[in-house]
Structure formats: C-alpha cells, structure tokens
Amino acid sequence: MTAALPKAARVATWVYFGLNGFAVGMWVVHIPDIEHATGISHSTLGLLLLVLGGAAFAGMQIAGPLVDRIGQRRLVPAAGVLLGLAMFGPGLAENWWTLGFTLLFVGFGNGSLDVAMNAQAVVVERAYPRPIMAAFHAMWSIGGAFAALIGAGALKADVPAAVTLSGAGVVCIVVSLVAGRYLIEGEPVEQAVADEPAPKTPAKLVWQLGALAFGLMLAEGVANDWAALQFRDVLDTSTSTAAYAYGAFAVAMTVGRFATDRVAAVVGPAAIVRYGAGLAAIGLTTVIVVPWVPVALIGWALFGLGLAGGVPQLFTAAGNLDPRASGALMARVVGLGYVGLLAGPALIGGLTHWMPLNVAFVLPVILCVLTVIAAPLLKTGQPAKEKAETLSA
Known part of the structure; x- marks a missing residue:
C-alpha cells in the first residue's frame, strides 16, 4: 500500500x-x-x-x-x-x-x-x-x-x-x-492472518470491554443532558450562565480527543483509559461538592477531558481482537456504549426523585472509579493486531 x-x-x-x-x-x-x-x-x-x-x-x-x-x-x-x-x-x-x-x-x-x-x-x-x-x-x-x-x-x-x-x-x-x-x-497481512485457524476471542473479554464503554458513555450522556441543569437548579445560575457548564465539558472533550492519540502512542491505551477515568471522577466529584461556579466549570472541563480518550481506545481494542470479525465485535461494544449513552440521563432523572441532582452524580463517579480498576483489560485487547504485525515483519 x-x-x-x-x-x-x-x-x-x-x-x-x-x-x-x-x-x-x-x-x-x-x-x-x-x-x-x-x-x-x-x-x-x-x-x-x-x-x-x-x-x-x-x-x-x-x-x-x-x-x-x-x-x-x-x-x-x-x-x-x-x-x-x-x-x-x-x-x-x-x-x-x-x-x-x-x-x-x-x-x-x-x-x-x-x-x-x-x-x-x-x-x-x-x-x-x-x-x-x-x-x-x-x-x-x-x-x-x-x-x-x-x-x-x-x-x-x-x-x-x-x-x-x-x-x-x-x-x-x-x-x-x-x-x-x-x-x-x-491490509493484505490481515489475509495472511485470516488463512490461519481462527483464534478464540473470549466472549467474556468482549462483554467486559462493552461494560467499560457502557460506563464511560453513560457518564458522557449525563454531562450532555444534566450539566446545564445542574448549574441552573443546584448553583442557581441564569440559563445563559448554565450553558457554560456543558460548553466547558464539550470543549474540553473535543480538545482532549485531538490530544489523546499522541499521548496514547507514549503511554498506551490502558493508561489513557485508567488515568482518564480517574481524572473524570475527580472532575465530577468537584462538581458535586463545590458550590462555586468558577470551580464547578473547572470540574466539568476536567470531566470532559478525562472522558475524551477512553471510548476510542475501547473501540480500537474491540476491533483488533480478531480482524476477521472486527465489525461484529465492535458492534457489541459500540452498541453497549450507545445503550449507556441513552440510559445515563434517564437513570439520573429517576434518581432525582429520591435525592438531589448533585448526589445522583455519584453514579457516574462510581462507574469512572470502576473503569480505573478494570482498565488493564485493554492490554489483552490486541492479540490479533500484534500477530499481524509479526507476520508483516
């Protein structure tokens, strides 16, 4: 090529x-x-x-x-x-x-x-x-x-x-x-891999990657639908000021995604997911506990920056488990992530019937912490790719 x-x-x-x-x-x-x-x-x-x-x-x-x-x-x-x-x-x-x-x-x-x-x-x-x-x-x-x-x-x-x-x-x-x-x-090298007996792709690993995508995209959905409302209802800001909450999250996520690739090349995908989820947990915890608008804006920005790189790494890992079934495997992980994106706002809305909005945000914080713990799964998500690279050499 x-x-x-x-x-x-x-x-x-x-x-x-x-x-x-x-x-x-x-x-x-x-x-x-x-x-x-x-x-x-x-x-x-x-x-x-x-x-x-x-x-x-x-x-x-x-x-x-x-x-x-x-x-x-x-x-x-x-x-x-x-x-x-x-x-x-x-x-x-x-x-x-x-x-x-x-x-x-x-x-x-x-x-x-x-x-x-x-x-x-x-x-x-x-x-x-x-x-x-x-x-x-x-x-x-x-x-x-x-x-x-x-x-x-x-x-x-x-x-x-x-x-x-x-x-x-x-x-x-x-x-x-x-x-x-x-x-x-x-690549032609993938055909060489395809000519060999198909490696077993552990179903458990695929579902684990999907579960991580579910958690991270659920957290993203929470920010999309509830960031501005948190400013307006919890911090008692005007509607125009409330819009800055989602703006801080969205801008930080976009900038973070443009920067993630070069960082991932140095530290690896598992580190991106682990430390990104950790940063997201810190950012949203700041939003939960600090009642000052400028600090809360920083919290939403940290939340977006932390979430920026995780999902792309999960999709890459799923697609590289077995190049012959890349689409099918990725569909499971992307699908579970999409379910999380849809479910997040609804879950938070349901929780607000029993607790304040800020307290309901503890759910995505917990999911981010669990992602920190489970991030090493990505180190097992590239066997087929590594094999292909060996064959091409």
Missing part, C-alpha cells in the same frame, strides 16, 4: 465522522420545532426518542457482521446515503406516527454508519505507526458544532425544518458517495 492511500482514507474517515456528527446535530437542534409542528407532547417525544435509540442499536448489530462480510468500502458509503435519505423524513412528519416511522430510518442509518465508520477507522489506524482513533471521534464533535451553528442560523432566519433537514440530507448523500472512493479494506 502506498503512503498516499492511508492518508486519503484517513481524511475520508474524518469526513464520515464529521458528517455523522453533523447529521445528528441537525436533528437535535430541530427537535423543538418538530415537536411543535407535529403537536406531540414531551412524553410522546420521549417515547419516540426511545424508538430512534432502539433502531440505532438494531442498525449497529446488523451493520457489524455486514462489515465483515462485504467490507467497509461498500457499507460505510451505503450507511451514509441511508442516513442522508432518512434526514428528509422528520421535517415532513405531520403527527406522532409519521415522525416515529421516519425516526426508525434515522436511527437505523445512524447506528449503521456509527459501527461501519468505526470499523473503517480501525483499519486505517492499523496502517499508521501510532494511534489515530481519538481524532476521528473529535471530528464527530466538530460536525455537531457546525450543525449547531448552521441550525441556529436557519432557525433564526425562520427556514422551515423540512428545508434545513432535507438540505442536510443532500449533503450527507453527496459527501458519502464522494468520500467512499477513498476508503480502504484491510
């Missing part, structure tokens, strides 16, 4: 991560308008969001084996096009059932693209002498930020949601078709 090919694939994979974040962000910023247009209640919207989440999980589990069967070069663009087509639906929905029907396709397309592009990222990373996975995940955040800016501008200009979301769908379709030309399949 020439030196230029992995670089082109790396840029194309960046594009898909950014595109996925952009599509999800465009849907999110238009939720209030779509809720109003369809005349549904908050409770109905909550149920429909569960439909979207369930469809995304199904898409992940179907896309994983498909990646291994037909390859990333086919599935990643196809999933991107499917997501783009699905984006036309929510803005055109007129009632709860048409919105629910369209969200099935949005969720399925999002879940399929999520697993497929992560599987491609693992393949591209194998062509590099250092980790590059975390930067891909940072591009997802960048795509979401662009969506927030563009969506806010469109809403301010009173552009109908159907027009904006359809435009986003066209962007997804065109970019997916163009970027797909630069994706790559596995």
